[in-house]
Amino acid sequence: NAEADAASMLSALGITEEKHYLTVGELSGNEKVRVLLVQAVFGNPDVLILDEPTNDLDIHTINWLEDFLLEFKNTVIVVSHDRHFLDTVCTQIVDIDFSKINIYSGNYTFWYQASQLALRQKQSTNKKAEEKKKELQEFIARFSANASKSKQATGRKKMLEKINFEDIKPSSRRYPAIIFNQQREAGDQILHIENISKKDLFKNLNLNVRKGDKIAFISKNSMATTALFEILEGNQKPDTGTFSYGQTISTAYLPNENTHFFNGNDNLIDWLRQYSEEKDEVYIRGFLGKMLFSGEEVFKKSNVLSGGEKVRCMLSKMMLAEGNLLLLDEPTNHLDLEAITTLNNSLIDFKGTILFTSHDHEFVQT
Incomplete structure (x- = not known):
């Protein structure tokens, strides 16, 4: 049927x-x-x-x-x-x-390992060929004018002509540099949540977050996790319950919905500058460059960015904030594999506390 x-x-x-x-x-x-x-x-x-x-x-x-x-x-x-x-x-x-x-x-996984192995083998072959080339060139330069060695030098020239290098073209894949630093280390009190509810989404949530925790929130309803993060960031009010941060806590937040951050007509330098205490253009360009915005790209208008470009800008904003508690709502959305891998590794290395939600199984597991 x-x-x-x-x-x-x-x-x-x-x-x-x-x-x-x-x-x-x-x-x-x-x-x-x-x-x-x-x-x-x-x-x-x-x-x-x-x-x-x-x-x-x-x-x-x-x-x-x-x-x-x-x-x-x-x-x-x-x-x-x-x-x-x-x-x-x-x-x-x-x-x-x-x-x-x-x-x-x-x-x-097999593709990644095989392609990396093939690249390393090409690089190793080229390194050996380069060393052999240098050795032959030195012999030729040294003995070409020597009558007793001229025949050997001619033979070396023929060997030199036969040396082949593996063709290694530059990859089109570009990896951003995502590094989350903490302006100050958090104390022992991080976040205490008591009986928080939001109508039709979640009820009586209790949680005591400890220093260094990396907690994934999983729900069939993404509206529930988004509402929780919006409450914790102070953008929404809970229907019931309370929460409190420790005195040493500073948050850096990556929202799932970021459209309202990009309504203006600023170029990317001016857009990011508004979130930075340091206004120097070279400093701002450095953070944009880490997220693969370089050259004339930094003058692109913020209201014409693609979904992936917006997320990369928001990650630049997060890095500037230097929070010791990171809140990330579906951070892998709109990112390519290179950016996801880099973000994944950065969060593994982060020494602070992380609260996040993601539908990416590998991201959650690691």
Whole structure:
């Protein structure tokens, strides 16, 4: 029964039964994405093409999609920045870099290890070739004018001509430099939450955050986690309950929704300068440069940025704040794999306290 199958899929993706007969226009943006996903996978297509399918899905729904695709017998072509999803689902990786396409059999982790090994081997081969070239050049320069050694020098010249170097083109992949420093180290009192509630989202939340904790908040409803972070940042009021920070605490916040930060017509230097005590342009450019905004890019208007560029600007703002408590609401949204990997490693190294929510399984686990 096609209708029953459709209903089962919708429910599995978090669309409750009372919404099954609504029009798509009546659904939230997050729900629309889920309905489009059901539409794509429904009917057993010969080729299923998915462009960033895990965006706006919670971890439970992503697990459902992974299980579905593992059972799917036909061809799947997927673009994704979710490392765990790629590892679970993919049997081949198409690597588009160095101005060409390479196909690797295996999942994301295999591709990464194999491509890095191939690069190291090329670099090692070139290093040995460079050393051999230098040795031959020195011999030729030393003995070319020596009659007794001229024959050997000629032989060395022929050897020199045969030395080949592996072609290593510069990668199109660029990694930002994300480093979170603390202006001051936190004391023992970090954050105490008592009986906080927000109508229809969460009820009676109690939590005592300790120094150095790195806590992931997981929910099927992203509105609940966003509301919690907005309350903790002072942008919303809880319906009930209280919370208090320790006296030494300073927060740095990455919101999920950042559109209102970019309504003005400032260029990126002026945009970031408003959040910095140090107004020197070279100083501001340094933080933008860490997030891959260089040259003329720093004069780009803040209201024309892409989603990924906005998140990178917000991360620059966070680095400037030098908070000892980081609040991050879905920080991997809109970022490419290079930025996600860098952010992931930066948070592992961060010595302060972190509260975050993410649908990225690998990000949460590490």
